[in-house]
Amino acid sequence: AQTIHQWPVAEIKAVGSPLSLGCTIKGKSSPNLYWYWQATGGTLQQLFYSITVGQVESVVQLNLSASRPKDDQFILSTEKLLLSHSGFYLCAWSPWGGVTQYFGPGTRLLVL
Amino acid sequence: QQKVQQSPESLTVSEGAMASLNCTFSDGTSNNFRWYRQHSAKGLEVLVSIFSDGEKEEGRFTAHLNRANLHVSLHIREPQPSDSAVYLCAVSMTGYQNFYFGKGTSLTVIP
Numbered sequence: 001a002q003t004i005h006q007w008p009v010a011e012i013k014a015v016g017s018p019l020s021l022g023c024t025i026k027g028k029s030s031p032n033l034y035w036y037w038q039a040t041g042g043t044l045q046q047l048f049y050s051i052t053v054g055q056v057e058s059v060v061q062l063n064l065s066a067s068r069p070k071d072d073q074f075i076l077s078t079e080k081l082l083l084s085h086s087g088f089y090l091c092a093w094s095p096w097g098g099v100t101q102y103f104g105p106g107t108r109l110l111v112l
Numbered sequence: 113q114q115k116v117q118q119s120p121e122s123l124t125v126s127e128g129a130m131a132s133l134n135c136t137f138s139d140g141t142s143n144n145f146r147w148y149r150q151h152s153a154k155g156l157e158v159l160v161s162i163f164s165d166g167e168k169e170e171g172r173f174t175a176h177l178n179r180a181n182l183h184v185s186l187h188i189r190e191p192q193p194s195d196s197a198v199y200l201c202a203v204s205m206t207g208y209q210n211f212y213f214g215k216g217t218s219l220t221v222i223p
Contacts, residue, residue, distance in 0.1 A: 032209070044150075044200060044213040051209070059210050090156060103156040 003027060006091050006104040013111050016080050021107050023074040023091030031093040033074040034101070035066055039087040050074060051096075086111045114139045118201050118214035126222050131188040133217045135201030140182060144204040146211065147175055147186045151197040159199075160186070191221045 005024045013019060025031050035047040037060075046059045048066035056066045063082060067075045074091055091104040115138040125131045133147075147159045162168040162175045162184065169175075172189040184203075188195060198218050202211040 043215050044156075046211055046213075049209050057209070092156075099161045100158045105155055 004091060004093055004102060004104040006089075006107050008107060009105070010108040011110070013081050013109065015083055015111055019076075019078050019081050019085070019109070021076040021089055021091075021109075023076075023104060025072045025074075025093045028072070028093060028095070030071060030096050032096060033068060034092040034094075035074065035076050036090040036092065037062065037087050038090070039084075042087070044090075047076070081111045083111050085109060114142070114203055114205060114212040116201055116203050116212050116214040118199075118217050120217060121215070122218040122220070124220045124222060125191055127192055128190050131191045131195075131219055131221070133186045133188075133199050133201075133219070135184045135186075135203075135214055137182050137184070137201075137203040137212075139203070139205050140179065142179070142203045142205050144207055144211070145175065145177055145184045146202045146204075147173065147184075148200040148202060148213075149195075149197045150200060150216065156200075188219075191219070193221045193223050195219065196221050 003026055007022045033050045037047050038044045048056050050056045050068040053068055053071050064078045089107045092101045094101045117136050119134045146161045149159050150156050159173045160170040160175045162177045165177050167176045174187045176185045198216040200216045201214040204211045
Protein backbone atom coordinates (compact mmCIF):
# COMPACT_ATOMS: atom_id res chain seq x y z
CA ALA A 1 0.00 0.00 0.00
CA GLN A 2 1.22 3.49 -0.85
CA THR A 3 2.47 5.37 2.20
CA ILE A 4 2.25 8.87 0.75
CA HIS A 5 -0.71 10.06 -1.26
CA GLN A 6 -1.03 13.35 -3.10
CA TRP A 7 -4.15 14.90 -4.58
CA PRO A 8 -5.11 15.88 -7.16
CA VAL A 9 -2.87 14.11 -9.67
CA ALA A 10 -3.14 17.05 -12.05
CA GLU A 11 -5.02 20.29 -12.25
CA ILE A 12 -5.68 23.08 -14.72
CA LYS A 13 -6.62 26.36 -13.06
CA ALA A 14 -7.25 29.96 -14.07
CA VAL A 15 -5.04 32.84 -12.99
CA GLY A 16 -6.51 34.42 -9.88
CA SER A 17 -8.37 31.31 -8.78
CA PRO A 18 -7.69 29.58 -5.44
CA LEU A 19 -5.67 26.39 -5.08
CA SER A 20 -5.47 23.63 -2.53
CA LEU A 21 -3.12 20.65 -2.89
CA GLY A 22 -3.11 17.85 -0.39
CA CYS A 23 -0.71 15.27 0.93
CA THR A 24 -1.47 12.41 3.33
CA ILE A 25 1.00 10.07 5.01
CA LYS A 26 -0.33 6.71 6.15
CA GLY A 27 1.04 4.56 8.95
CA LYS A 28 3.86 6.84 10.06
CA SER A 29 3.95 8.57 13.42
CA SER A 30 5.04 12.22 13.64
CA PRO A 31 6.77 12.41 10.28
CA ASN A 32 8.63 15.48 9.06
CA LEU A 33 6.74 16.79 6.04
CA TYR A 34 7.94 18.80 3.05
CA TRP A 35 6.57 20.60 -0.01
CA TYR A 36 8.69 21.05 -3.15
CA TRP A 37 8.05 22.75 -6.47
CA GLN A 38 9.66 22.35 -9.86
CA ALA A 39 8.83 24.57 -12.81
CA THR A 40 8.95 22.81 -16.16
CA GLY A 41 12.64 22.55 -17.02
CA GLY A 42 13.51 24.28 -13.77
CA THR A 43 15.32 23.52 -10.55
CA LEU A 44 13.60 21.70 -7.70
CA GLN A 45 12.93 24.13 -4.85
CA GLN A 46 11.90 23.38 -1.31
CA LEU A 47 8.85 25.46 -0.32
CA PHE A 48 7.91 24.43 3.23
CA TYR A 49 8.67 21.93 5.92
CA SER A 50 6.89 20.90 9.09
CA ILE A 51 8.15 18.91 12.04
CA THR A 52 4.90 18.84 13.99
CA VAL A 53 1.18 19.55 13.78
CA GLY A 54 0.38 23.23 13.45
CA GLN A 55 3.97 24.26 12.82
CA VAL A 56 5.14 25.11 9.30
CA GLU A 57 8.39 26.77 8.24
CA SER A 58 8.64 28.65 4.94
CA VAL A 59 11.74 28.20 2.84
CA VAL A 60 10.90 30.01 -0.40
CA GLN A 61 8.29 32.74 -0.79
CA LEU A 62 6.14 32.07 -3.84
CA ASN A 63 2.83 33.58 -2.66
CA LEU A 64 1.87 30.16 -1.34
CA SER A 65 1.03 28.98 2.14
CA ALA A 66 1.07 25.62 3.84
CA SER A 67 -0.67 24.13 6.82
CA ARG A 68 -0.48 20.92 8.80
CA PRO A 69 -3.91 20.41 10.35
CA LYS A 70 -3.24 16.80 11.34
CA ASP A 71 -0.14 14.73 12.04
CA ASP A 72 -0.57 12.90 8.73
CA GLN A 73 -1.77 15.75 6.51
CA PHE A 74 0.01 18.61 4.75
CA ILE A 75 -1.87 21.19 2.67
CA LEU A 76 -0.47 23.68 0.15
CA SER A 77 -2.70 26.57 -0.85
CA THR A 78 -3.11 30.05 -2.21
CA GLU A 79 -6.08 32.35 -2.65
CA LYS A 80 -4.91 33.70 -6.01
CA LEU A 81 -2.92 31.68 -8.49
CA LEU A 82 -0.27 33.26 -10.70
CA LEU A 83 0.98 31.98 -14.05
CA SER A 84 4.33 31.37 -12.35
CA HIS A 85 2.74 28.79 -10.05
CA SER A 86 2.58 26.29 -12.88
CA GLY A 87 4.78 23.28 -12.40
CA PHE A 88 5.17 20.05 -10.50
CA TYR A 89 4.50 19.91 -6.77
CA LEU A 90 6.00 17.17 -4.65
CA CYS A 91 5.23 16.22 -1.08
CA ALA A 92 7.74 14.23 0.94
CA TRP A 93 8.13 12.79 4.40
CA SER A 94 11.02 11.65 6.53
CA PRO A 95 11.14 9.90 9.89
CA TRP A 96 11.81 12.13 12.88
CA GLY A 97 15.54 12.73 12.82
CA GLY A 98 15.85 10.55 9.75
CA VAL A 99 18.46 11.04 7.10
CA THR A 100 16.35 9.91 4.19
CA GLN A 101 13.17 11.06 2.52
CA TYR A 102 10.29 9.49 0.66
CA PHE A 103 8.43 11.33 -2.05
CA GLY A 104 4.88 11.24 -3.26
CA PRO A 105 3.93 10.89 -6.93
CA GLY A 106 3.42 14.64 -7.32
CA THR A 107 0.74 16.98 -8.62
CA ARG A 108 1.11 18.66 -11.98
CA LEU A 109 -0.41 22.14 -12.07
CA LEU A 110 -1.05 24.27 -15.12
CA VAL A 111 -2.19 27.84 -14.59
CA LEU A 112 -3.73 29.55 -17.61
CA GLN B 113 21.92 32.25 -0.73
CA GLN B 114 23.38 28.83 -1.37
CA LYS B 115 24.32 28.15 -4.98
CA VAL B 116 24.52 24.57 -6.11
CA GLN B 117 25.98 23.78 -9.52
CA GLN B 118 26.14 20.38 -11.15
CA SER B 119 28.27 19.11 -14.00
CA PRO B 120 28.06 17.80 -16.56
CA GLU B 121 24.53 18.71 -17.63
CA SER B 122 24.28 15.39 -19.41
CA LEU B 123 26.36 12.25 -19.41
CA THR B 124 26.24 9.10 -21.51
CA VAL B 125 28.07 5.98 -20.37
CA SER B 126 28.14 2.38 -21.43
CA GLU B 127 26.63 -0.27 -19.21
CA GLY B 128 29.22 -1.41 -16.70
CA ALA B 129 31.46 1.66 -16.95
CA MET B 130 31.82 3.98 -13.96
CA ALA B 131 29.66 7.13 -14.04
CA SER B 132 30.93 10.19 -12.19
CA LEU B 133 28.83 13.25 -11.43
CA ASN B 134 30.01 16.49 -9.85
CA CYS B 135 28.47 19.14 -7.63
CA THR B 136 29.89 22.37 -6.23
CA PHE B 137 28.28 24.52 -3.56
CA SER B 138 28.93 28.05 -2.38
CA ASP B 139 28.42 28.00 1.39
CA GLY B 140 31.31 26.50 3.29
CA THR B 141 29.18 26.05 6.42
CA SER B 142 27.02 23.46 4.63
CA ASN B 143 26.70 20.35 6.73
CA ASN B 144 24.37 17.93 4.95
CA PHE B 145 24.62 16.69 1.37
CA ARG B 146 22.36 14.39 -0.60
CA TRP B 147 22.17 12.85 -4.00
CA TYR B 148 18.71 12.19 -5.40
CA ARG B 149 17.58 10.36 -8.50
CA GLN B 150 14.58 11.64 -10.45
CA HIS B 151 13.36 8.79 -12.57
CA SER B 152 10.54 9.33 -15.03
CA ALA B 153 8.76 6.15 -13.92
CA LYS B 154 9.82 5.80 -10.28
CA GLY B 155 9.72 9.42 -9.17
CA LEU B 156 12.22 11.02 -6.81
CA GLU B 157 14.33 9.04 -4.35
CA VAL B 158 17.28 9.65 -2.07
CA LEU B 159 20.37 7.68 -3.09
CA VAL B 160 22.95 8.66 -0.49
CA SER B 161 23.41 11.23 2.28
CA ILE B 162 26.81 12.37 3.51
CA PHE B 163 27.68 14.67 6.41
CA SER B 164 31.47 14.61 6.80
CA ASP B 165 34.46 14.68 4.49
CA GLY B 166 35.33 11.40 2.89
CA GLU B 167 33.13 8.88 1.22
CA LYS B 168 29.80 7.21 1.88
CA GLU B 169 28.70 4.11 0.01
CA GLU B 170 25.13 2.93 -0.52
CA GLY B 171 25.17 -0.13 -2.75
CA ARG B 172 26.52 0.88 -6.16
CA PHE B 173 26.38 4.57 -5.28
CA THR B 174 29.31 6.31 -3.57
CA ALA B 175 29.40 9.96 -2.56
CA HIS B 176 32.65 11.80 -1.98
CA LEU B 177 32.68 15.04 0.00
CA ASN B 178 35.45 17.62 0.18
CA ARG B 179 34.11 20.65 2.02
CA ALA B 180 37.36 22.58 1.75
CA ASN B 181 36.97 22.43 -2.05
CA LEU B 182 33.19 22.97 -1.83
CA HIS B 183 32.74 19.79 -3.82
CA VAL B 184 30.68 16.64 -3.58
CA SER B 185 30.59 13.92 -6.19
CA LEU B 186 28.60 10.81 -6.94
CA HIS B 187 30.09 7.69 -8.49
CA ILE B 188 27.88 4.96 -9.86
CA ARG B 189 29.54 1.59 -10.11
CA GLU B 190 28.45 -0.77 -12.90
CA PRO B 191 25.62 1.44 -14.15
CA GLN B 192 22.69 -0.23 -15.84
CA PRO B 193 20.19 1.12 -18.37
CA SER B 194 17.66 1.31 -15.53
CA ASP B 195 19.93 3.92 -13.89
CA SER B 196 19.15 6.34 -16.72
CA ALA B 197 17.58 9.31 -14.95
CA VAL B 198 18.25 12.84 -13.74
CA TYR B 199 20.55 13.01 -10.71
CA LEU B 200 20.13 15.91 -8.32
CA CYS B 201 22.62 17.23 -5.82
CA ALA B 202 21.19 18.90 -2.72
CA VAL B 203 22.97 20.85 0.00
CA SER B 204 21.81 22.05 3.41
CA MET B 205 23.28 24.50 5.91
CA THR B 206 20.73 23.65 8.57
CA GLY B 207 20.87 19.92 9.07
CA TYR B 208 18.18 17.96 7.30
CA GLN B 209 15.27 20.38 7.10
CA ASN B 210 16.13 22.73 4.27
CA PHE B 211 17.96 21.75 1.10
CA TYR B 212 19.05 23.69 -1.99
CA PHE B 213 19.14 21.76 -5.24
CA GLY B 214 21.27 21.81 -8.36
CA LYS B 215 19.73 21.69 -11.83
CA GLY B 216 20.68 18.07 -12.25
CA THR B 217 22.74 15.81 -14.48
CA SER B 218 20.86 13.73 -17.02
CA LEU B 219 22.48 10.30 -17.17
CA THR B 220 21.94 7.87 -20.03
CA VAL B 221 23.30 4.36 -19.74
CA ILE B 222 23.69 2.56 -23.06
CA PRO B 223 23.43 -1.25 -23.14
